[in-house]
Amino acid sequence: MDLIGQALDLSCTILTFEPLPNKIKKLRRLGQNLEDRVSDITTTLDNEEDSSSQRRSVVNTWLANADTTTATIQQTCDEFEAMPWFAIHRLALMWREVSELMTLVQELIDGSAFPEGLTIKIINRHRPLPALKEPFGHMFEMQKRNVLDYLRDDNVSKIGICGMGGIGKTTLAKHIHNQLQSNRDISVFWVQVSMNFSISKLQGDIARKLNLSLVEEDDQQNRAAQLLAVLNRKKSVLFLDDVWEFFPLEDVGVLAGSNGCKVILISRQKNVCRIMHCEKIIELEPLSKEEGRQLFRANLWGRLPPQFEDFADLVADECAGLPLGIIVAAKSIIVDREHVWRNFLKNMTESRAIKDMDEKVFDVLKQSYDMLQDSKLQQCLLYCSLYPDDFEIEKEALIGNFIDEGLIDRMENRHTQINEGLTLLRSLEDACLLMGGKRKFGKEYVKMHYLVRDMAIKITTVNPRFLVKARKGLAEVPKDDEWDENLLRTSLMSNTILTIPSTASPRCPRLETLLLSENFTLDSVSSSFFGQMEGLKVLDLSDTSITNLPASVSNLKSLISLLLRRCWRLKDVLPLANLKTLERLDLFKAGITEFPRSMEELVELRYLNLDTRHLKLIHSGVLSKLTRLQYLVVHEFVSYASQLKGEEIAFLKELETFKGEFGSVDDMNAYVRSRGQGGTHEYFIHVVESGTRYVNSLLQDSVDVFNKAVSLSYCTISGRGDREQHLLLPGDIELLDMKKCNNVTCLCHVAKFGVTVRLKKYVVDWCMKVKHVICCSVDSPVFDYLESLSLQRLKALQGLTEAFTIQNDIFSRLKEFEIFGCPKIKSLFTPLLFSNLRNLESLKVNSCENLVEVIEHSAVGDDNNQEARNAIYALPKLRVLELVDLPEFESLGDKRQSIIYGSLECAKIQKCPKLRRISLSPSPKKIEVEEKWWDSLELDQPNMKDALQTLCEFIKEQPSSSSA
Structure with missing residues (x-):
């Protein structure tokens, strides 16, 4: 009602x-x-x-x-x-x-x-923010220019500035803020966000900067609408400093990109910038050594006396390019007192407390540590402090240690655990607490900034308890009274310890990790040393000179990981039967000559590396009993041992990584059949049926790039009659290397024995009966995904194809082509095959004594087929062209057959006396030629020769080796 x-x-x-x-x-x-x-x-x-x-x-x-x-x-x-x-x-x-x-x-x-x-x-409406009077460093100026350029770019609305605490993010942003204030057309606002922020508080802070009252408005959406209305009235740049976590800018009332509004986020968390969709992210790095020294001297109280300049440089270097640390250290020193310099430097190198450094530097860095949302991330960061200063820690090895230490949970397989480890390290890099890098062939590493490591070590003096004396020049282990009963981890790596005597027997019942690696002079360890370490889980004696393991190691009933990498003097490993919990045994390049005794009893073993030169015999039936193995490497490159049996490896159903050698195609086939549709994530398999295996550096380098590789040496891989004995190749193979397999006449025949649609690289060497790479009788996808083809010393090779008609997509993904020492071949490509090379980046031809042309002239057609003969070909992505030691070579695109190089960077032409005319259009960045040959050369555009000569690097003439 x-x-x-x-x-x-x-x-x-x-x-x-x-x-x-x-x-x-x-x-x-x-x-x-x-x-x-x-x-x-x-x-x-x-x-x-x-x-x-x-x-x-x-x-x-x-x-x-x-x-x-x-x-x-x-x-x-x-x-x-x-x-x-x-x-x-x-x-x-x-x-x-x-x-x-x-x-x-x-x-x-x-x-x-x-x-x-x-x-x-008003007075001083544009009040500049306090910042360094003069910025230091080339990188600082470059990054400042980058940010200003991004602000002028209409496609960039959000810019992130990230880096570790104290690196200079706020200083850089303040300089930019102050410079922008001189522009009347732009409104510039600076707002501090900080850790414990809320949307409502941030709205209020921004409103105060805009002279907007939100006192009477409690609804968050209405407050956002009012802020948006004001910000949209004029082009504006909003600096949000000290952002620790993601929040939607739209909820605040900031719509970046709307009416010229731009936002600069300043954060220690790179991932925050990424999640908040910053189109450009500037990551600041430490100052160079020289720039750090300049900044240190500029912030000293008073003039630096000349006699203390070396001290000043040493102290500045200890700060490792962190501006905050450098400035605080400089302000903490009385410049004319030698004892102050010496004491300060000693405290820094030994990670001892320095009042101002603790309050103004380490507290800043510890904020980043405290903000790590996962305790495992904190533990992983602290673990990295076990390594020496500025140490490049390989990610693969570090993640292996995380798995051993239990910092990564047990998962369905090791591959998943490794991905979890990579995620953890990425999170620490994003938090700017670790710095990432990459070595040659893609090996990734992380390292800690000196002051971040110092902060971590200070944390581990309390809880959890670490004893870290890595790379401290120790000649002996610390005295027993320096070892605490509550120690969890100890690192004595990278010292010069000679021996560990029987008098050393520290009581550390809770110790789980002991790193003694890289004590190259350590030749003996007393058995008593491990006597009171009953809880030890990880023992690393890698890169030491020990000749045997102490007997007490066999009593470490909790041991999970035993690392003996590159212990080249270690000849024997004691019986390991008591180590029932052992999951990882690494004997990479150890000196052992005999297979470790009682290995078959290590039923929990998941990781076994036996890649060692001198191991003579692996007892039959032992490996098949280690059914939990996920990682197995036996002689990756150089072997003096008996070969493995395929049926034995087939028993290892959980195997994810396998590198080893089979003695026959039958063993290889047994292994491939056991994989089914799944199998190992990573493998490198050698098959050597006879003769001595020869592994060149090219293959070793390639294995670092491709995770799934097979090498065949002295193998009979066809013509056996019995179908079941034909070679089987894994369906996901990426690299295939064939050497001295002398019954193969055409390379595509190999594809009959496996669907190799993922093959990326094919290396063929010394296969004396190979006449063609592709024959007309085979329609196979083996070359469809090929990116690299290397043909070496194929004495019978007549051409790449046996017929002019081929599949349209053959070699369409090829990036690298190399041919060396093939005396019978006269032309490289048919016109149709050459037209497929649109992705080719490198073409190298060497020591083919009868090679005449790149494109087969006779295949173009008769003289009446004018259209075909006047064809224009393009290699739009070719960067490198090398033609060396080709005494009969005449044609690299003549008047009727032009080749256009879209991206050529380097052209090397040497010992090609009959090559008189070439076309290099457009011109490369560098030309390596013999001066005499260049003088006699004719170009399609004669007036180009003088211009191209400025790009020439003349090389010394050498005698031809093609007939050797």
């Missing part, structure tokens, strides 16, 4: 007073009046605002309210237009809402006079 009564009351109101359509018309007129007033005020503000005046807070508030009200008017009118006539109750409610809205609009119009004016005179 109450609802019916309300409806009747509202209906009476509508019938008694002015009709709603009339009120809507009046509301529209009032709204237009309000918009006109807003336009007038905005125009006046644009004319009045300058460096000495700014708009009044009440004006900003009025404009924000006007914008919100205008939007409400439009929404109300749209709703009325769409409302059905029979919605009497809603019409009645709207009549009342429109009346209230008209009153509000009229109040806004009446309040727009502003008798005191729109602006107020």
Whole structure:
């Protein structure tokens, strides 16, 4: 009954007073009046605002309210237009809402006079933020220019500046902020976000910078709308400093990119910049050594006496390019007191407490540590402090240690654990607590900044307890009283310890990790040393000179990981039967000659590396009992041992990484059949049926790039008659290397024995019967995905193809082609095959004594086929062209067959006496030729020769070796 009564009351109101359509018309007129007033005020503000005046807070508030009200008017009118006539109750409610809205609009119009004016005179409106008077470093200036360039780019609306604490992010941003303030066309605002922020607090902070009052507005969305309205009135740059976590800028009221509004985020978390969709991210790095020294001297109190300059450089170097650390250290020293210099340097090198450094540097860095949301991330960071200063820690080895230490949970397979480890390290890199890098052939590493490591070591003096004396020049292990019963991990790596005597027997029942690696002089360890370490889980004796393992190692019942890498003097490993919990045994390049005894009893073993030169025999039946093995390497490159049996490896159903050698194609086939459709994530398999295996450096380098490789040496891989004895190749193979497999006549025949559609690299060497790479009788996808083809010393090779007609996509993905020492081949490519080489980046031809041309001339057609003979070919991606020792070579695109090189960087032509005319269009960046040959050369464009000569590097003439 109450609802019916309300409806009747509202209906009476509508019938008694002015009709709603009339009120809507009046509301529209009032709204237009309000918009006109807003336009007038905005125009006046644009004319009045300058460096000495700014708009009044009440004006900003009025404009924000006007914008919100205008939007409400439009929404109300749209709703009325769409409302059905029979919605009497809603019409009645709207009549009342429109009346209230008209009153509000009229109040806004009446309040727009502003008798005191729109602006107020101020002093130093653009007050610069305090920053370094002069920035230091080439990188600082370069990054500053980059940010300013991004601000001018219309496609960039959000810029992230990230880096570790104290690296200079805020300093860089302040310099940019102060420089932008001189531009009248841009409004510049600086807001501190910090750790414990909220959307509401941030809105209030931004509003105060905009002279906008939000006191009476509690609704977050309405506050955001008012902020957005003000920010959109003029081009603006909003600096948000000290951002620790993601939040939607739109929820705050900041719409980057709208009407020229740009945002600069300053954060220690690279991932925060990424998640907040910064189009450009600037990551600051430490200063160079020289720049760090300059900054240190510039911040010393007083003039530096010449006799202390070396001390100053040493102290500055200890800060490892971190500007905050350098400045604080400089301010903490009395420059003319030698004992102060010596004591300060000693405390820094030994990670001892220095008051100002602790308060102003380590506390800053510890903030980043405390903000790590996962305790495992904190433990992984602390673990990295076990390594020496500036140590490049290989990610693969580090993640292996994380797995051993339990810092990565047990998962369905090791591959998943490794991915989890990579994610953890990426998170620490994103937090700018670790620095990442990459070595040759893609080996990735991380390392800790000196002061971050120092911070971590300070944490581990309390909980968890570490003893870290890595690379401290120790000649002996610490005394027993330096070992704490509560120690969790100890690192004595990279010292010069000679021996560990029987008098050393520290009591460390909770010790789980002991790193003694890279003590190259350590030749003996007393058995008593491990006697009171019953909880030890990880023992690393790699890169030491020990000749045997102490007997007490066999009593370490909790041992999970035993690392003996490159212990080249270690000849024997004691029986390991007692180590029932052992999961990882690494004997890479150890000196052992016999297989470790009782290995078959290590039923928990998951990781076994036996890649050692001198191991003579692996007992049959042992490996097949280690059914939990996930990682097995036996002689990756150089072997003096008996070969493995395929059936034995086939028992290892959990194997994910396998590198080893089979003695026959049958063993290889047994292994491939056991893989089924799945199998190992990574493998490198040698098959050597006879003779001595020869592994060249090219193959070793390639294995670092490709994770799934097979090498065949002295193998009979076809023509056996029995189908089951044909060679089987894994379906996901990426690299295939064939050497001295002398019964193969055509390389595509190999594809008969496996679907190798993923093959990326094919290396063929000394296969004496190979006449063609591709024969007309085979329609195979083996070359469809090939990226690199290397043909070496193929004495019978006549051509790449046996017929002119081939598949359209053959070699279409080829990036590298190399041919060496093939005396019978006269031309490289048919026209059709050459036209497929659109992705070729490197073409190297060497020592092919009868090679005449690149494109087969006779294949072009007879003289009457003018169109074919005048063909133009393109190698748009070719960067490297090498033609060396080709005594009969004549044609590299003649007058009728032009070749256009789109990206050529280097052309090397040597010992090609019959090559008299070439076309290099467009010209390469570098040309390596013999000077005498160059002088006799004819170019298709003669006037280009002088211009190209400036690019020439003349090489010394050498005698031909193609006939050797």
